[in-house]
Amino acid sequence: MRWMWIDRVITFEPKHRLVAVKNVSLAEEHLHQHFAAEPGLASAPVMPNSLILEGMAQTAGILVGSVHDFREKVVLAKVTSATFERDVLPGETIRYDATIERMDEMGASTIGVVDRFSFVDNAWAPVGRIELMFSHLDQNRAGTEFPEENFVFGENFATLLEGAGLRKAGVKKD
Amino acid sequence: MAQSRDEIEAAVRDVLIDALGVDEEDVVETATLKGDLGAESIDYLDIVFRLEKKFTTAEKPFKIAQGELFPENLMTDPSLVENGKITAKGIAMLKEKVPHVALGAFESDPQVTKLAGLFTVKSLCDFVQTKLGK
Numbered sequence: 001m002r003w004m005w006i007d008r009v010i011t012f013e014p015k016h017r018l019v020a021v022k023n024v025s026l027a028e029e030h031l032h033q034h035f036a037a038e039p040g041l042a043s044a045p046v047m048p049n050s051l052i053l054e055g056m057a058q059t060a061g062i063l064v065g066s067v068h069d070f071r072e073k074v075v076l077a078k079v080t081s082a083t084f085e086r087d088v089l090p091g092e093t094i095r096y097d098a099t100i101e102r103m104d105e106m107g108a109s110t111i112g113v114v115d116r117f118s119f120v121d122n123a124w125a126p127v128g129r130i131e132l133m134f135s136h137l138d139q140n141r142a143g144t145e146f147p148e149e150n151f152v153f154g155e156n157f158a159t160l161l162e163g164a165g166l167r168k169a170g171v172k173k174d
Numbered sequence: 175m176a177q178s179r180d181e182i183e184a185a186v187r188d189v190l191i192d193a194l195g196v197d198e199e200d201v202v203e204t205a206t207l208k209g210d211l212g213a214e215s216i217d218y219l220d221i222v223f224r225l226e227k228k229f230t231t232a233e234k235p236f237k238i239a240q241g242e243l244f245p246e247n248l249m250t251d252p253s254l255v256e257n258g259k260i261t262a263k264g265i266a267m268l269k270e271k272v273p274h275v276a277l278g279a280f281e282s283d284p285q286v287t288k289l290a291g292l293f294t295v296k297s298l299c300d301f302v303q304t305k306l307g308k
Binding site for chain 1: 215
């Protein structure tokens with residue numbers, strides 16, 4: 001199964017903006033490795049920034065895919081910039097707020113703002129900013145052909161998309 | 175107000191520094207986007223988006239159509255490329271579609287692998303200057 005790094009889509013403005021959240025839990029195995037205790041050092045579980053980036057890529061990728069009703073194979077082509085200013089800890093909620101900056105037949109550029117909610121502080125605080133570029137795989141400049149089936153927005157995304165009302169349950173779109 | 179050549183060059187330089195993560199001193203007129211500045215396929219789309227944003231004003235949008243700055247469909251059309259070389263029809267297409275690219279000696283030995291070398295910082299500036307003047 002594909003690793004999903006967002007739990008729920010909470011806001012959707014067609015062709016413009018999509019907001020998703022993820023709850024970070026100590027039940028997630030990767031937190032125990034990042035960073036595990038070492039002799040003389042206690043463990044320090046934090047959500048890896050690389051996976052926060054993947055969460056934004058999934059959020060923005062769904063937004064870009066939704067523009068053409070998930071017919072295009074949307075793939076992350078470039079991390080234009082990614083800056084982080086705060087760690088996300090277990091028990092906190094990450095909010096991914098993605099907007100499309102520019103889009104054409106070939107692909108799209110997106111701007112993403114990441115915040116986290118701390119129940120200790122009872123407040124949202126900025127985590128980082130991530131700018132990405134997505135490519136429509138079938139429109140690639142090299143003219144390479146890919147399978148007909150849309151492996152990007154396959155069954156693994158169905159729950160998320162249907163939960164957000166972006167795709168009707170039981171309707172398969174290739 | 176019309177932008178001077180110096181202003182256009184400075185703006186194009188900013189675009190390439192941001193899009194390709196290169197140092198300012200590397201962005202010289204003769205630098206090729208692929209060979210010297212390390213541009214990959216997605217970077218060309220990034221450059222197009224950034225140029226549009228940079229040169230769009232409240233009075234006049236700066237919109238670059240698909241294939242207007244960088245040639246499209248060249249590699250997939252067998253009448254344009256044959257045995258690794260661009261055909262006479264392909265050369266004619268380049269002259270018509272991307273006149274900002276100086277073909278020069280390429281025309282007498284039009285190997286596809288050398289095509290990317292034609293896209294320089296200067297050709298980008300020429301493209302922008304011509305388009306702004308229209």
